[in-house]
Amino acid sequence: MLRLRRGVLAQLLSSPSVSPLHRLLSAAAPAAPCISPNPSFAVEDYLVRTCGLTRPQALKASAKLSHLKSRAKPDAVLSFLAGLGLSTADVASVVAKDPLFLCAKVDKTLAPNVAELTGLGLSPSEVARLVSLGPDRFRCRSIVSTLEYCLPLFGSYDNLLRALPRAGGSILGSDLDRVVKPNVTFLHECGLAACDIARLCIHTPLLLNISTERIRTAVACVEGLLGVPRGSLMFKHALQAVAFLSEDKITAKVELLKKTFTWTDAEVGIAVSRAPSLLKRSEDSLQRMSEFLISEVGLEPAYIAHRPTLLTFSLKGRLRARHYVVKFLKENGLLSRNRDYYYAVKITGKEFVEKFICPHKEAAPHLAKDYAAACKDEVPTRFRFT
Known part of the structure; x- marks a missing residue:
């Protein structure tokens, strides 16, 4: 395994795509030796001149890197990033998002992660994309086991990639055994098939991060307050709509819908069960819809309640x-x-x-x-x- 890691690191550092950065690092080496700590090492200047950060970004990032006394470790990390094929702009973005990435150990963390992720079937460009989306997660060894579990869960790398920005990359740092796996198990118990869970997690990936108890509460609201039973076609949509709303907020939104459209309890139940996303609409948006559809178009409230998709259109x-x-x-x-x-x-x-x-x-x-x-x-x- 050690030989494999050294081989991967050697390949990354010898890649042709590293050469521009390598030349830059080599040219700067005499002024800032990499062998021994340099008391005069200016972190902020390094971030601007070598990493491509703006001066304000560098000022903010340097606060987390004040302990650096040498450019040895950052140089190795930058060579690693260039070897993955990240552009100058990508590198600057990674460092701005996670300055501590410059302190990661290439031989013990970054290169082994690359080796094992490519072993899971990811291409170098896909690995590079993961680094760009979640640099703080990539400098942890746990990302490998997380990806090994999440790739089959989401169905494909592309599906996972769609979900990551919506979750701020937090999926990659989720606790598999204490949070993610129990949540997936409970969703299965609710009658959701693997493909349903995949679609749900693509659109609402933070469901994998919240406590199972919170999901249980959301399911109770879906069944009790909204009247949408488990196993129905609308169940996953309703769960998606209420997952991050408290019971009080759901009740308040239901009351708002009744008042705005003069719906009866039965009518609001029909409308929300068929279009759970109504619970996410703002009061102003709903009021404008009501004024147009009822006052201008002349539709009856009951007509709208049985066709709530009307309220989801522009x-x-x-x-x-x-x-x-x-x-x-x-x-x-x-x-x-x-x-x-x-x-x-x-x-x-x-x-x-x-x-x-x-x-x-x-x-x-x-x-x-x-x-x-x-x-x-x-x-x-x-x-x-x-």
Whole structure:
């Protein structure tokens, strides 16, 4: 194993991609010897001139590196990063995020991590991406066991990569035995298949970091307050919506929905069970939706409750623009007054144009242009009815 680690390190340091940085480090070596501690070693200047940080970034980072008396260890780390293929900008980003990365041990931590992660099937570029996303995690040996467990859990490296920025890289530092594995086990007990857990964790990766007890509380809210049973198609969506909300906040949001749309208890239950993301909408957003759909479009509250997806669409770019088109067509006798509004907004933009714009090119040649303007929140004169 030691021979493997030395081989990996030697390969990294001898890589052609290291040469520009190597030349830079070699040129600076006479002025700052790497063999013995240099009392005059200026950390802040090193961060600016060698690592590419801005002066404000260097000033902030140098506070964590005040113990450095030599450039020996940072030089080795920079050579390691260059060997992985990180650009100058990537290196600067890594050091700015985690200044202590410059103090990591290349031979005992960084190079072994590379060797073992490539052994798991990751390419050098994928390993480099991990370093960029979570440098503080990469300088820990535990990242290998974490990745070994998480890769099958997420289904692929790409899926994991999508989740990491949303969790701030914290997945890589999660306690596998005390947090992650118990959470996954409980989610399985809730009836979620491996693919469901993967999708849930991609969109809400912090579920892997919170306590299992907190997830149990969230599941109780999903079943009790929202009336969404385990095993239903909407269960994982509801869990995603309430996972980080307290019971009090969920109750308050339910009351807000009832008041804003004048829904009964049964109607709000139907709406939230079909569109749990409503619990994440702001009071202002919900109020504007209510005023438009009820007051302007003329929809009944019960109609909206049974079609809560309406409230997840863009008011400016979709709901309002399509309402203008449908109303214009009806006012001019080009569309049946019984044509359902929900159908007009749920179909894709391409389908809407094909079904509501194209058939009326001769009767309303300006309609396509007016619709395009309405999608930009502009209201053409022809769409204004008194």
